[in-house]
Amino acid sequence: SLQRALWVRNVTGCKNIHLSSKLLLEDFPTDFLRAVTCQVCDHLLADPVQSPCRHLFCRTCILKYIRALGQRCPLCTFPCAPSDLVTPAKAFLGVLQSLLLRCPREDCREAVRLESFGSHCRGHQEADEEGDGGQGQTFNSYLPVNKGG
Amino acid sequence: SLQRALWVRNVTGCKNIHLSSKLLLEDFPTDFLRAVTCQVCDHLLADPVQSPCRHLFCRTCILKYIRALGQRCPLCTFPCAPSDLVTPAKAFLGVLQSLLLRCPREDCREAVRLESFGSHCRGHQEADEEGDGGQGQTFNSYLPVNKGG
Ligand SMILES: [Zn+2]
Ligand SMILES: [Zn+2]
Ligand SMILES: [Zn+2]
Ligand SMILES: [Zn+2]
Ligand SMILES: [Zn+2]
Ligand SMILES: [Zn+2]
Ligand SMILES: [Zn+2]
Ligand SMILES: [Zn+2]
Helix, strand or coil, rough: CCHHHHHHHHHHCCCCCCCCCHHHHHHCCHHHHHEECCCCCCCCCCCCEEECCCCCEEHHHHHHHHHHHHHHCCCCCCCCCHCCCCCCCCCHHHHHHCCCCCCCCCCCEEEEEEHHHHHHHHHHHHHHHHHHCCCCHHHHHCCCCCCCC | CCHHHHHHHHHHHHCCCCCCCCCCCCCCHHHHHHHHHHCCCCCCCCCECCCCCEEEHHHHHHHHHHHHHHHHCCCCCEEEHHHHCCCCCHHHHHHHHEEEECCCCCCCCCEHHHHHHHHHHHHHHHHHCCCCCCCCHHHHHHHCCCCCC
């Protein structure tokens, strides 16, 4: 429901650090989109982990979720403790990191792979700071998390 | 349901021409597996097409299905005529064709990409026919369809 979605956003607090699937260059099939997005926050998976029931979440999202609501999968309620979380298949991570995103800067619009999107956006930020120092704040929102956690 | 699944298998009749996801080399997350399998027959997608509701099917499966049951998506019942079917995003097709499968031959067990799995298996077949001519029949089951349709 919408209410649950809003509540989840408040728990995870990742709106300004994760990336929207709307940045994807191509219009992917529904089930593929679902496969590359976090089943808690709906953003593109950031530092993904896999539950024993084989569902995927951003590491920070699932940890915050089970701390708040108990050790169960948000999707299927299968038992899920932090120590049960594993790294997804290497080939899957390769697919995820190779996804092409469109840079949202109106003066750029470059196609950038998910794996290098963070550094691409930091490049814009640094250029802005060296220039008139205007838009630094705005582009914080496009930095992927991967700061640990 | 199991009954529906059996019935669908009878409609599509693809058991001996499509590939099982059990051949995949790696243990993929649930949602990714769903994204690369046909939502009618549950095999790895063969010559996939996308419905207006963005669901994916083997071309032969969805055509046989809507011929038998009317022009609706088998998954979400959204209207779906043969002329509505489109080719999925190129990047998605690339992901699908690059999936690594394990050759089921006990004397081989090689890792082969989906895109070349058909020719790999034909290689075994030809070698068998040249040899004692024993196992040709058995490995027909592993040839992917892609014979048109
Ligand atoms: Zn998020
Ligand atoms: Zn998340
Ligand atoms: Zn689950
Ligand atoms: Zn850019
Ligand atoms: Zn099939
Ligand atoms: Zn099929
Ligand atoms: Zn549908
Ligand atoms: Zn082989």
